Amino acid sequence: MKRERRxxxxxxxxxxxxxxxxxxxxxxxxxxxxxxxxxxxxDQDAEDAVQEAILSAYAALESLRDPxxxxxxxxxxxxxxxxxxxxxxxxxxxxxxxxxxxxASGTDCTERLTLYQxxxxxxxxFRTAITLFYYEDLSVRQIAGVLGLTEAAVKxxxxxxxxxxxxLLGEE
Amino acid sequence: MDQFDLKMRERAxxxxxxxxxxxxxxxxxxxxxxxxxxxxxxxTTNRAPRWLIGVxxxxxxxxxxxxxxxxxxxxxxxxxxxxxxxxxxTFRHYTYDDGHGQADxxxxxxxxxxxxxxxxxxxxxxxxxxxxxxxKADCATLGEGYEGLDVSYxxxxxTDGWFTLRVDAxxxxxxxxxxxxxYNIDKTTDQTVSLAGLFKDGxxxxxxxxxxxxxxxxxxxxxxASGKTYxxxxxxxxxxxxxxxxxxxxxxxxxxxEYSIAPGSMGAPEFTIAKSVYQDLLK
Numbered sequence: 106m107k108r109e110r111r112x113x114x115x116x117x118x119x120x121x122x123x124x125x126x127x128x129x130x131x132x133x134x135x136x137x138x139x140x141x142x143x144x145x146x147x148d149q150d151a152e153d154a155v156q157e158a159i160l161s162a163y164a165a166l167e168s169l170r171d172p173x174x175x176x177x178x179x180x181x182x183x184x185x186x187x188x189x190x191x192x193x194x195x196x197x198x199x200x201x202x203x204x205x206x207x208x209a210s211g212t213d214c215t216e217r218l219t220l221y222q223x224x225x226x227x228x229x230x231f232r233t234a235i236t237l238f239y240y241e242d243l244s245v246r247q248i249a250g251v252l253g254l255t256e257a258a259v260k261x262x263x264x265x266x267x268x269x270x271x272x273l274l275g276e277e
Numbered sequence: 278m279d280q281f282d283l284k285m286r287e288r289a290x291x292x293x294x295x296x297x298x299x300x301x302x303x304x305x306x307x308x309x310x311x312x313x314x315x316x317x318x319x320x321t322t323n324r325a326p327r328w329l330i331g332v333x334x335x336x337x338x339x340x341x342x343x344x345x346x347x348x349x350x351x352x353x354x355x356x357x358x359x360x361x362x363x364x365x366x367t368f369r370h371y372t373y374d375d376g377h378g379q380a381d382x383x384x385x386x387x388x389x390x391x392x393x394x395x396x397x398x399x400x401x402x403x404x405x406x407x408x409x410x411x412x413k414a415d416c417a418t419l420g421e422g423y424e425g426l427d428v429s430y431x432x433x434x435x436t437d438g439w440f441t442l443r444v445d446a447x448x449x450x451x452x453x454x455x456x457x458x459x460y461n462i463d464k465t466t467d468q469t470v471s472l473a474g475l476f477k478d479g480x481x482x483x484x485x486x487x488x489x490x491x492x493x494x495x496x497x498x499x500x501x502a503s504g505k506t507y508x509x510x511x512x513x514x515x516x517x518x519x520x521x522x523x524x525x526x527x528x529x530x531x532x533x534x535e536y537s538i539a540p541g542s543m544g545a546p547e548f549t550i551a552k553s554v555y556q557d558l559l560k
Contacts, residue, residue, distance in 0.1 A: 156303075
């Protein structure tokens with residue numbers, strides 16, 4: 106005697122597709138590092154944040170409903186990890202790290218600065234939004250989702266970030 | 278987006294963003310070890326362990342290679358060359374439990390630098406996918422009964438020249454049904470080898486092995502104390518793709534699924550064929 110299948114709310118099903126997840130992570134590995142590095146301004150902390158984000162994302166893979174949105178989804182997890190690290194360590198920027206990227210005094214900044222060096226000098230509030238916009242090609246809406254901000258707040262940060270970048274790079 | 282934005286995006290694509298040395302390798306190592314880390318980090322601290330390094334990680338990397346993207350392949354190129362390695366790990370773990378249906382499926386993947394491993398991996402994936410789909414279909418019409426599926430694997434042989442992987446499945450409904458797939462790889466030729474592939478072209482190996490199996494069946498059934506019974510009429514002979522492996526003494530072992538040639542009480546029968554029976558027929 107067969108019966109109808111029970112409602113599925115009690116069903117626990119796990120399908121961990123490691124190959125797919127690994128492929129997605131590897132495709133986005135540079136984006137992960139760039140974003141973490143721009144928030145934390147420290148190589149080791151950035152790698153730690155990436156590692157923790159990958160582990161957290163894998164553990165929460167079932168919460169990813171649209172595979173097409175993997176990149177903003179994992180970047181959101183990553184930025185949360187970065188902010189956790191900031192809170193744990195009450196991190197301040199190590200001047201020696203920054204100084205390595207600064208142009209030597211007496212030289213023409215506009216000729217020597219790479220985009221990376223210029224972005225790294227932006228204030229914290231602008232830096233991550235600018236990185237996600239220029240390096241990761243995310244839309245304003247996607248950046249708002251990653252950073253947990255309103256789209257208006259993202260536009261403000263991008264606008265001010267642009268102004269600073271123009272000055273740093275000598276672009277008018 | 279204005280001209281400045283376009284110019285900045287172009288510069289972002291063109292200009293190098295400095296990455297730490299071997300960062301990609303560490304990402305790859307972490308991905309390859311995800312299953313173990315996934316469990317461990319739940320049990321330990323908020324602070325995850327540092328990156329995996331060393332040969333163990335490099336071995337694990339090779340496991341994640343099949344079906345990965347071009348970036349993965351490029352990342353692999355940065356891994357130290359380790360030669361012809363055969364390593365087997367659980368590539369995917371499928372679990373299901375709704376109180377009536379329970380499944381625990383470990384899907385193995387062989388890592389090796391040849392096409393034989395890739396062929397076996399593809400077949401194993403297709404095979405386990407089919408088992409899972411059948412299990413889901415059975416669950417959907419289950420009724421108040423119980424449906425179970427367990428799939429596990431183990432390496433039977435791993436020598437310099439030969440590798441054998443066995444995938445065992447147990448389906449449980451009113452009673453259990455045990456069946457297996459055994460994959461043999463000749464490492465020296467990088468080929469999977471079916472039973473027929475062991476023997477010379479034109480050799481009468483099937484008749485020889487079938488007669489030996491029938492002889493052993495009769496011998497065992499003649500011993501009333503053994504309580505063994507075979508469906509001799511259901512045994513039509515040893516097939517080209519018969520499951521087999523070699524035991525530690527180099528003897529050929531023919532493995533049959535449960536119920537195929539004997540009642541369920543006999544389990545999944547196996548017959549060890551002495552080397553002297555078949556060695557003249559080998560390639």
